[in-house]
Amino acid sequence: MAFQSEQQKAAYWRSNISLMLKLLAVWFIVSFGFGILLVDVLNQIPLFGFKLGFWFAQQGAIYVFVLLIFVYVKKMNDIDKEFGVDEE
């Protein structure tokens, strides 16, 4: 086992889960939140010829999805390094 102690191991898993939940919260808000549940409210706001809710549902959420995964990769690599379990 690469971890110094059981506490380290538990702490690694906790940071992993907390990062995951934060990113999933954003995932939920932009797609289900802005694109579906709040779509009628956001559609009152114009954005370069789009209605904002419609834009999130058909464009915006997808851009955020891509960003989320790359943020996850970056942050997870940092966490791996911090705990000394990175691969090389």
Add this chain to the structure above:
Amino acid sequence: MGIQTMTFIVVGITFALYIGIALWARAGSTKEFYVAGGGVHPVANGMATAADWMSAASFISMAGLISFMGYDGAVYLLGWTGGYVLLALCLAPYLRKFGKFTVPDFIGDRYYSQTARTVAVICAIFISFTYVAGQMRGVGVVFSRFLEVDITMGVIIGMAIVFFYSVLGGMKGITYTQVAQYCVLIFAYLVPAVFISIIMTGHVFPQLGFGATLADGSGVSLLDKLDGLSTELGFNEYTSGTKGMFDVFCITAALMVGTAGLPHVIVRFFTVPKVRDARKSAGWALLFIAILYTTAPAIASFARVNMIETINGSEQTGTEYAQAPGWIKNWEKTGLIEWEDKNNDGKMFYSGDERNEMKVDRDIMVLANPEIADLPNWVIALVAAGGVAAALSTSAGLLLVISTSISHDLLKRNIMPNITDRQELFYARLAAATGIIIAGYLGINPPGFVAQVVAFAFGLAASSFFPAIILGIFHKRMSSKGAIAGMLAGIGFTAAYIVYFKFVNPAANVSENWLFGVSPEGIGTIGMAINFVVAYAVYKLNDEAPREIQDMVEDIRYPKGAGDAQAH
């Protein structure tokens, strides 16, 4: 040069390319056959995953569907991309660390149960066959329209090509061929979209042109124009939907979770060398998918405006049939466009009310789009090649799942544990060959319910695999009794609901009769919830998972020492 000659040349060149790659990347061992030796670069793997995932349905049908559904089309856009976030954050890294070849492998080992493994194998094979039949049909449609060979011949040509490179190359051949196929299909998708965007709005990027002001000097934005036209013609406003909000929510969720649970997508993450590469691969895959998925809604709205203006004329009084452009007459021959002159004025008219005289099939929008916008013949040929690439790449990935499920999960792990690597490889090839023949047969003689069965596949994946894998990773004490009970309850409920509304009593398939207003397309979400609840309840009433399983789960949570995808 005519469209047909041009199409032959373009499609021919792409086929030669795929075969060349297959010869170069022949598989020598089961490991190369199943997971490409586990040594594929994340960017290449991302492209291959994108091509694997984007099927004939994404390429040919999706923009057309959105074009007719308006806002509601978002269920496909969000559903089929959002699933990758779940996959990247919750599944891919852990399954890669686990390091076996297939999803049934994970379910079987994690839940220490041959029953669980067998249930998973059957689900995987069923889901894959459903899909692959649809792909073969897609190849057939493209061939018959552009090369004017009949559908049967088209399917046979498609089968021969897939047979050649998947049976020979296995995952290794498939992966590198899919990289080429991604390039072909994305180029073919973007070229007409960019052309049309420039013509209609002056913007190079369709994603921007989609919301921009029209270039015809009217000062109206594309979407306002579309909303106006839709209302005037008795359709629903384009930017608002007709489905209930909870239904849209459930369909989106079912498609997302279904995506994350599809075996041919998951298996891709076994092909990269390390856990960090598995994380990164999902990001690249989604980026490559997003290029097509953000273009699709733009194509949908361009095509809708173009189609309405061509049929109804710019004054919205109808166009003389005698002056109808060539594409209308070409597609009329295939029966996908129909005109009935109800008021005998010799003019065509398209609307959402009693004035309507046209029947336009949604599936033609992408294929006919370049013709509608009057683009040169080589663009049309390119779109045909792109459609074929999308269908072939997905079929190959699915066939691989079928062949590994049979040779590895069923034969090696269940029935004949003593076979050698060579024999296993032979059975894998045999299973792939048999799979292609069955899929081809289904493509030529499609059961009338292919479209319905696809919804079924997503519902099944969502309500069975996904909860079992999530609990398997994040709840280390979850027991086999709990997981199996959950899977059976989830699948059972979802299948019963779909079968009832789609096959037993289709007349009752209206929103008043649906449970909480959820359509059969979205019911997988409820099935998934049932799976989680039942699994947890049964787990609480019985023993927890044994110590060594809990240790194994602990182990997959930490990336160090992912090692190779192991043979057994």
